[in-house]
Amino acid sequence: MPRLTSKQYFGALTSAAQELTLAEKSGLPIPARFDFGTKEVCAYCQQNIEPPKKPLRCSACKAILYCSKECSKKGWNYGTANAPPNAPTHKQLCKENARHMTRLPDTQAILTQFPWGRLETDGSFNRDVARGRYRVLGGDDMGFWSHKGGPVPHQNSGPFSAVASSMGYQTVMAQMIEAFDHLDGKDLLKSRHLSDEDGWKLPSRLIPYREFASASSADKRPVLVTNLDEPVKDWESWYRWRKLPLESPVALIMDFPMSVYQLVTNCLQITNATRGSPDKRIPISLQMLGVEVELNCLPIFSELALLLPYHDIKIVMVGFSVHKLCVEARKHPKSIAAQASITQPTFSYTAPQECGSGSLQIFLHGESPTWAPDNFPFGRPDALIACNAGLGSYPDWVPVIQAVHMYDIPFGVTEYAEQSAEHQRAAFPTMLGWKRIYPRSDYPIALNPFQSPGQRGIPMYKLPNAINGFTLVVVKHEKLPEPAEHLAARIAELDLD
Known part of the structure; x- marks a missing residue:
């Protein structure tokens, strides 16, 4: 054959x-x-x-x-x-x-x-x-x-x-x-990031520009998001803010940065578009786990700096594909990926002043394919996030779920299907082992308004199933129900039952 x-x-x-x-x-x-x-x-x-x-x-x-x-x-x-x-x-x-x-x-x-x-x-x-x-x-x-x-x-x-x-x-x-071999993030083995035109490969009128100087018209630049009559809450409002026709297919990959925005602002409520001001900039540190296809389009995450004016956003990406890319980058010492370090971001962007001058820095953690809270050079994040996580499909998620509960780290993910998210949520008590002594919220699940449009074809089922289809909050920022120093003692008591 x-x-x-x-x-x-x-x-x-x-x-x-x-x-x-x-x-x-x-x-x-x-x-x-x-x-x-x-x-x-x-x-x-x-x-x-x-x-x-x-x-x-x-x-x-x-x-x-x-x-x-x-x-x-x-x-x-x-x-x-x-x-x-x-x-x-x-x-x-x-x-x-x-x-x-x-x-x-x-x-x-x-x-x-x-x-x-x-x-x-x-x-x-x-x-x-x-x-x-x-x-x-x-x-x-x-x-x-x-x-x-x-x-x-x-x-x-x-x-x-x-x-x-x-x-x-x-x-x-x-x-x-x-x-079909393809190295995620292969363009990061070059010496320069792709421009908007080279990255999107679309007619100018369909591109959500970040490099506004290269746009054909000043009308391409979005207004300061806090000046809108209504918030950017779904694809319709985002396209209108971005002055894009619905003919533009960019939602098919913009769902990744927009899902991060949804998780941070609406699910975990770490921040919002109105929190910062010219006199009060808001630093946000995120660690993004299980990263794969996102490596192919790092510049589109600039959208976060436009959506969150007067914020300074730092994202550290972790995952098998990140590790694989960084290993490959050793063969390309002058590449973007090879130059990255703990202090040198892989990608940086600052929004125009009239758009809120939000800034974004993306770092790659290529030393290990997995995340560990006790051996991580970038420090404690404000939140962990993951797109299409599959929390119940990979054993590497178990120590992450345990750690975010133990250390009270906000953690939100997207999942393809609502049913799979519910089944994963039901497994949390088993993963944790301390449900009775460390009560949490009900792990809310919601339809993601920024899911990638379209039902995935599953041969045997017709259940709603989309890339970044649903959001699941694993840990939301809140005070511990009791002092952390009592936790170990109560675990010991539980073991004696």
């Missing part, structure tokens, strides 16, 4: 996206070949549901797909055919699924406000096709849009394809990872 290259994969999707755009402009019915939905799979037997057979949805929750009534009955009692011991069954989750499905109109509305926000027949949204419309789909050399993408979007994931069973999954996975 010939090996698919990333250039062929992204090139074919870009061509299809261009053809789709022309078909839409024709005013004629859109041919069925332009359906870019996800191949649907039975939730019980895990087999593809091939035409002419149509998937069956659970009549109660509308969230789960099956290939037959027989699989539906088995799924109700057993979950999936190869479910691990004690895995929840559909019977146990159905009511919960139905509650989460009530969020679907909200997530769809976030997408469909954009002209490129096309729902496929299965209810999913194809981000690659949307990017292909603007010719910004690819791995390397795509500016801020560069990412691993395709069938292997994360560092430690591989493809799930029909050919895997015939060729051997491990072989296929290795071939795909090689074909």
Whole structure:
């Protein structure tokens, strides 16, 4: 079997996206070949549901797909055919699924406000096709849009394809990872950051400029955010403040800095846009964990300095991809990444004075792929944040969750789905082991108004699921319920029970 290259994969999707755009402009019915939905799979037997057979949805929750009534009955009692011991069954989750499905109109509305926000027949949204419309789909050399993408979007994931069973999954996975290889933050191995034009690769009228001197018109510059009649609270208000048409696809990656803004101001309430003033600047220190794709677009985090006038923001990025980039940077001693240190930021930005002169510095912590509070050179942060964290998916999160509770460090994350966030929250007492002696809030979960627009295609489920889709507060800034020195003694008492 010939090996698919990333250039062929992204090139074919870009061509299809261009053809789709022309078909839409024709005013004629859109041919069925332009359906870019996800191949649907039975939730019980895990087999593809091939035409002419149509998937069956659970009549109660509308969230789960099956290939037959027989699989539906088995799924109700057993979950999936190869479910691990004690895995929840559909019977146990159905009511919960139905509650989460009530969020679907909200997530769809976030997408469909954009002209490129096309729902496929299965209810999913194809981000690659949307990017292909603007010719910004690819791995390397795509500016801020560069990412691993395709069938292997994360560092430690591989493809799930029909050919895997015939060729051997491990072989296929290795071939795909090689074909789609991309080093997150590769542009940081250069000597200069990308300009707005080189980074966004979009027509001028669609770019949210940070380098206002290069903008074609002074009208591109946003007003001081505190002068607005209403706060920047969702994509609609952000686009209006930024004087961008909804035609601009920038929300497809601006969700990362905007989600950080949402976590810091509305979820953790560390600060807000009105707190600073010309006579009183506000320093904010954040440590961002699990960073991956964010490394490809560091300059877009300048948005935080525009949204938080008279603030001096410091972000330290930590993660496997950060460590990997810093190791690679040793081969490029004159690169941006190689020059970075504890005292030398990787990226800096200061907003114009009339926009509030907020400043941003981003540092890379490349010494270790993981975070540890007792061995960290950047000191105690005002808050920890993480995008698409997957708190219940990776064991490295357990010591982080324990530490933020022990040291009272505000910690907020985004998660893809509300249901997964709830399941992770339910596991916190087990991770902590001291729930009775260290009571906390109810770990609030909310829809993120700055989620990346569009439903991710999940073959077996229709639950609302978006990149940076929901926010979860793990620790909110508040006083300890009791003096910290009593904590160890009460843990010891608990161990004697």
